[in-house]
Structures are given as structure tokens and as C-alpha cells.
Amino acid sequence: AQKITQTQPGMFVQEKEAVTLDCTYDTSDPSYGLFWYKQPSSGEMIFLIYQGSYDQQNATEGRYSLNFQKARKSANLVISASQLGDSAMYFCAMREGTMAGGTSYGKLTFGQGTILTVHP
Amino acid sequence: ETGVTQSPTHLIKTRGQQVTLRCSSQSGHNTVSWYQQALGQGPQFIFQYYREEENGRGNFPPRFSGLQFPNYSSELNVNALELDDSALYLCASSGRTSGGPYNEQFFGPGTRLTVL
Numbered sequence: 001a002q003k004i005t006q007t008q009p010g011m012f013v014q015e016k017e018a019v020t021l022d023c024t025y026d027t028s029d030p031s032y033g034l035f036w037y038k039q040p041s042s043g044e045m046i047f048l049i050y051q052g053s054y055d056q057q058n059a060t061e062g063r064y065s066l067n068f069q070k071a072r073k074s075a076n077l078v079i080s081a082s083q084l085g086d087s088a089m090y091f092c093a094m095r096e097g098t099m100a101g102g103t104s105y106g107k108l109t110f111g112q113g114t115i116l117t118v119h120p
Numbered sequence: 121e122t123g124v125t126q127s128p129t130h131l132i133k134t135r136g137q138q139v140t141l142r143c144s145s146q147s148g149h150n151t152v153s154w155y156q157q158a159l160g161q162g163p164q165f166i167f168q169y170y171r172e173e174e175n176g177r178g179n180f181p182p183r184f185s186g187l188q189f190p191n192y193s194s195e196l197n198v199n200a201l202e203l204d205d206s207a208l209y210l211c212a213s214s215g216r217t218s219g220g221p222y223n224e225q226f227f228g229p230g231t232r233l234t235v236l
Contacts, residue, residue: 046227110163
């Protein structure tokens, strides 16, 4: 079974409008973290936002916010006021397990990604 | 802070050859992870190095191996290259030596490997 599912292969949005990119996940671990990354055509993965499973509030970072619905196992990314530079591939990823003191388990499981195109 | 760097940026090899890719972790990070990203796919976890030892591995054969050095930099070695090894190889660093937040996982620009 897919651990991370991104059901939108492609999305289009008008400049200055908001867009929501969907992500659902599957885990039985009570401790996990959810990440969103942006990958422009250059290939570099750019960290956008993080949500921990025990976080009480939805994460926000500037124009990015994460709509975290734990019971539904969804972690949708909301981009407000889209800009032309937001056009890229967007990946949702999950890290499972509790981090031991002083270590950070680097295994992220990624979804298939959503290509976002922002129109002027 | 110095970001994650990788070398080389591009590489062309032929089937059966061996390749070494390099990664310097972000300053203050002690853990390096490697990912393979085939065209049009999400990255797949290869393995992670912490304190110079491999401490997590994905579903990759033994011909994928690595090293981590005392300065936390890392190498990914692939032996007996196959056509399917053509991909973008991404390195990520995490785990602050100062014991800071666990949610950081920063990627380098990647090495694009083509196997002919």
C-alpha cells in the first residue's frame, strides 16, 4: 500500500489566487512527521513546511500553510497568493518513528508529486 | 550556515562501470541520507549514515554502498552500473550536532547520473 498518496498529477492556478495540494498518508506509528518540498526544474528539493504528529496547531510558513487533519490522515499544502515562481513539482513526504536522542532518522517516504503551474 | 553541496553535478558512465558521488552536509548536521530519484518519480531512500556508520537502508542492492567521514561528509558508491541506475541522486543532511529540532532535512542540488 502507498504510504504517501498525492492524487493530483497536475494543478493549475491563476497568479495571486490560493491553491491546495492534496496529500494523504498511511502509518500505524503514533509518532511521525510530514514534510512538503518544492522541486523546480533545476532539481533541488526545497524544504517548505513541517508538521509533527503531536503538533496541536497547523503549521504555517509565510505563504505556506498545512491543513493537517489527523483523523483523516491528510496533510494538504495551501499556497496563498500564488506567484509565477511557485510553478514547480511539489512533494509530500513522511518520516515515521521517534527520533532517539541526538540522532535524526533520515528516511523520508515521498509521494509521486504534483506539478503546479501558475498562470499570469 | 553552509548548505548541502554535491559533486559532480552531472556524470555519464557506461554499463558495468563504478561511480562515486560526494556530499557535504550542512554545517551543524551530523546525519546524511541518500536518495535516488528516477525521472517523473518521487525520491526513493537508499540509506542513511550517522556517526560514520550506516544505520538505515532502503530496498537497494549491496552494490550501492556508502561512507561517512569524521567531518560528516559522505560518499555514495555504485558498482556494476545498470541502465536503470540513471537518475538524480540527492543527498540530504539532518540531525543538529547541537541537539536542535528534529524536523530539519535539507537537500543538496543533486547529481544527475546517466548510464549508457
